[in-house]
Amino acid sequence: MIIQSLELADFRNYETLGMEFSEGTNIFYGDNAQGKTNILESIYMISTTKSHRGVKDRDLIRFGREEAHIRAVLIRNGIDYKVDMHLRKNRSKGIAINGQRIRKASELIGLLHMVFFSPEDLSIVKNGPSERRRFMDVELCQLDADYLYNLNQYNKIIDQRNRLLKDIFQFPEMRDTLEVWDEQLVSYGRKIIERRKAFISGLNEIVGGLHEKLSGGRERLVLSYEPNTDADTFPDRLRDARDRDCYLKQTTTGPHRDDFSFSNADIDLRKFGSQGQQRTCALSLKLSEIEIVRQLTGDRPVLMLDDVLSELDSSRQNYLLDTIGDIQTFITCTGLDEFVNHRFTIDTLYRIEAGKVSRMSGPAVL
Numbered sequence: 001m002i003i004q005s006l007e008l009a010d011f012r013n014y015e016t017l018g019m020e021f022s023e024g025t026n027i028f029y030g031d032n033a034q035g036k037t038n039i040l041e042s043i044y045m046i047s048t049t050k051s052h053r054g055v056k057d058r059d060l061i062r063f064g065r066e067e068a069h070i071r072a073v074l075i076r077n078g079i080d081y082k083v084d085m086h087l088r089k090n091r092s093k094g095i096a097i098n099g100q101r102i103r104k105a106s107e108l109i110g111l112l113h114m115v116f117f118s119p120e121d122l123s124i125v126k127n128g129p130s131e132r133r134r135f136m137d138v139e140l141c142q143l144d145a146d147y148l149y150n151l152n153q154y155n156k157i158i159d160q161r162n163r164l165l166k167d168i169f170q171f172p173e174m175r176d177t178l179e180v181w182d183e184q185l186v187s188y189g190r191k192i193i194e195r196r197k198a199f200i201s202g203l204n205e206i207v208g209g210l211h212e213k214l215s216g217g218r219e220r221l222v223l224s225y226e227p228n229t230d231a232d233t234f235p236d237r238l239r240d241a242r243d244r245d246c247y248l249k250q251t252t253t254g255p256h257r258d259d260f261s262f263s264n265a266d267i268d269l270r271k272f273g274s275q276g277q278q279r280t281c282a283l284s285l286k287l288s289e290i291e292i293v294r295q296l297t298g299d300r301p302v303l304m305l306d307d308v309l310s311e312l313d314s315s316r317q318n319y320l321l322d323t324i325g326d327i328q329t330f331i332t333c334t335g336l337d338e339f340v341n342h343r344f345t346i347d348t349l350y351r352i353e354a355g356k357v358s359r360m361s362g363p364a365v366l
């Protein structure tokens with residue numbers, strides 16, 4: 001997978017922007033608040049239809065404007081895809097692939113595989129379970145259209161069931177209607193649990209070797225899926241929790257409460273890992289993500305590193321830069337020292353200043 005070009009119109013602080021990318025490493029450098037992350041955000045949008053910052057479409061439109069466009073040309077297995085995304089203030093987004101409008105935004109997901117790595121991801125081990133679930137979901141939704149569908153359905157049912165629980169609080173006679181929702185919740189939930197289980201198990205096989213190298217042979221990282229409930233016992237657990245759910249007005253059982261753990265020599269690194277250990281695990285996890293996409297799709301994902309290099313020490317930087325290999329990479333940074341220190345080859349270098357991009361020649365500038 002390669003992103004050949006990107007055009008932005010009234011997206012964030014870009015009035016208009018058109019850029020062509022190299023197939024190797026593309027570096028965006030400049031001071032803070034100039035628009036570096038905004039470019040990665042627009043690529044993230046093309047991949048997932050959402051912003052990694054979790055904001056609404058309207059916030060992505062340039063201040064004072066009514067609409068924005070993101071256009072990208074992607075090449076996958078030798079075939080060109082022209083993606084056109086139209087963001088509007090008070091309406092849902094419109095998307096066309098090769099000039100053909102798609103009915104639902106979710107139909108775009110899975111075309112552009114990307115792995116996004118930001119300093120916040122370095123805390124995935126020590127943060128709460130919701131971020132680890134998000135990690136599984138972002139990846140699985142790109143890889144598996146059924147998973148995306150099941151998850152969307154599941155989340156809708158959870159919302160409806162929670163609303164019903166609030167109503168039951170006032171009108172206890174409505175309690176019988178839970179049965180219908182629970183059947184559906186179990187049906188979608190079980191598929192999510194099974195898929196996550198397989199995903200973590202596949203990831204586990206990759207992460208061990210990577211982490212061993214990254215930790216200089218000192219650590220053996222093991223990931224374990226911690227489902228809130230097993231697929232088999234989900235119906236019983238849900239029924240047993242009914243009184244509690246009605247009392248709390250919340251669905252307390254199901255994969256929306258899942259987690260997964262990181263351990264080394266049976267020590268749970270979420271709780272007992274040093275900061276350095278936790279960060280190394282996060283790095284191993286991200287690098288495994290690249291590998292699992294390769295295995296499952298036979299294609300290379302696009303890698304985006306948002307200000308993450310300066311957060312890593314020299315040996316981890318080295319490791320990360322070494323692993324990039326043959327995948328198209330987009331890196332934002334405020335300085336170029338890391339690349340100079342590691343004698344890293346930059347294919348294309350862009351300087352970003354207040355929503356304007358100038359293309360510099362690569363290594364010659366260094």
Ligand SMILES: Nc1ncnc2c1ncn2[C@@H]1O[C@H](COP(=O)(O)OP(=O)(O)O)[C@@H](O)[C@H]1O
Nearest residue numbers: 012013032033034035036037038059061062063
């Ligand atoms: N909707 C918007 N319209 C115009 N400018 C915006 C909008 N959203 C963010 N910005 C501007 O974008 C800049 C931040 O861009 P960002 O890509 O996060 O910077 P950085 O270069 O530090 O990664 C800020 O100057 C901010 O004011």
Ligand SMILES: [Mg+2]
Nearest residue numbers: 036037307332
């Ligand atoms: Mg930034």
